[in-house]
């Protein structure tokens with residue numbers, strides 16, 4: 001690990017002023033569960049690390065008048081998973097957090113860190129670059145791509161977004177507040193086109209400060225297809241939200257594309273329909289349409305179908321949580 | 323993997339870097355909000371430490387330790403290499419196995435994935451703080467009784483994680499206690515013995531009213 005300067009300022013403004021405007025010059029440190037590993041592996045080698053530990057930003061507050069729940073970016077994932085308000089209104093979010101499974105990760109990893117964590121693509125993690133290109137060709141396409149993207153993979157980026165909270169927040173219509181602006185969760189994630197870009201629209205000297213989730217009364221759920229509980233990321237997930245009559249539906253997939261993947265054709269199946277097993281199955285089938293698996297990840301297509309179907313049934317109260 | 327700088331690199335780049343990076347701070351002050359903050363900062367500039375060694379005070383097992391560390395040193399390396407507390411094990415060194423588990427303000431955390439400097443002001447408990455060979459805590463005792471280890475590399479982490487979950491929920495069912503160990507892996511697969519140890523420890527803690 002390269003030696004670096006360290007600062008733990010007590011205001012957002014000073015934290016911003018300590019950050020460089022080029023990616024990699026400086027890094028933001030929240031819980032460290034992802035960043036410290038990247039530092040050790042030399043995937044990033046900043047000159048300075050700016051810790052957010054003295055900024056607070058770790059409360060969950062309800063504003064009845066505005067009709068929003070605000071989650072500080074430094075809120076530990078475990079606090080999100082065990083919060084009563086979150087469990088009551090946003091089971092999609094509570095489930096995505098609690099599925100992390102590891103108490104160590106839940107106590108240390110933060111909500112902001114979950115959204116900004118870097119991809120798990122093993123080519124990237126082994127130093128071959130975010131887009132894993134060699135001689136103009138994709139190492140992922142020619143290599144072992146069993147955990148890679150089946151949607152949105154037509155460009156150079158073939159990795160999957162690693163955030164489990166992202167899809168749930170988009171489905172719930174959340175907004176992310178930063179040190180300088182407010183960004184709809186649906187516009188927060190981006191697919192990098194070059195090695196100098198990252199996976200969110202944040203600037204290198206911009207700090208996510210809070211997440212606002214509207215109390216919209218939507219029925220919602222997340223279903224994750226996992227190999228084991230905790231200590232690993234899911235194969236595929238679905239977060240859904242809709243009105244009791246099927247209106248205002250959102251279906252967002254996780255871990256299948258370089259960003260959380262909005263499946264609008266699946267949402268269209270739900271819109272205005274009374275949810276039944278048949279509708280849920282149709283919705284799942286619609287969500288998997290357009291999948292473009294690589295050589296070794298075709299299995300994910302079926303998982304998407306199942307995850308969406310089950311998430312819809314759970315949200316509608318027609319199936320117990322899995 | 324780790325690129326150890328020579329001491330001259332540390333002090334040289336230390337000085338020049340600081341000046342270099344200050345420039346970025348100013349360029350970051352483009353928006354009104356930040357420009358205002360920048361004016362406040364002129365009075366009390368935020369402290370930047372390192373990259374060389376700086377004094378860090380860690381509260382471990384109820385005792386304060388003041389040591390000089392580079393900011394990049396992890397809590398696990400500080401414990402093992404600087405404080406001779408080698409009970410916490412380094413196995414994966416990337417938050418995927420739990421062998422390095424310690425308690426931070428009572429909550430389990432991976433010491434390999436936390437900077438030592440970040441642990442300042444927090445109460446750290448390591449496996450050494452839970453009990454001694456003569457006076458083991460209930461979980462340690464139950465592990466011994468049930469021969470709940472093989473190579474033993476995962477054991478300190480499991481004992482710390484089990485102690486945390488049983489302290490927080492003395493009535494934990496086996497499933498709940500297992501959930502408390504969901505961030506730990508045993509490569510030797512001694513889960514049967516550990517399950518029995520969990521049940522026994524829960525029982526004896528309830529009788530004694532704590533670990």
Ligand SMILES: Cc1cc2nc3c(=O)[nH]c(=O)nc-3n(C[C@H](O)[C@H](O)[C@H](O)COP(=O)(O)OP(=O)(O)OC[C@H]3O[C@@H](n4cnc5c(N)ncnc54)[C@H](O)[C@@H]3O)c2cc1C
Nearest residue numbers: 028030031032033034035109110112113114116164208233
């Ligand atoms: C074994 C294992 C299994 C896991 N499984 C899952 C899973 O199933 N689902 C899932 O979603 N995650 C999973 N994770 C990832 C885990 O949730 C993240 O590591 C954690 O949430 C990151 O939070 P942190 O506070 O530790 O972030 P850090 O490591 O401190 O930071 C992570 C990144 O985000 C940036 N960052 C952090 N906070 C902010 C902020 N407020 N503003 C701007 N940038 C910021 C940092 O600069 C850094 O690049 C897993 C991790 C491990 C090790």
Ligand code: FES
Nearest residue numbers: 415419420422434
């Ligand atoms: S050594 Fe820390 S989790 Fe494996």
Ligand code: FES
Nearest residue numbers: 472474508509510
């Ligand atoms: S006893 Fe060997 S890893 Fe658990």
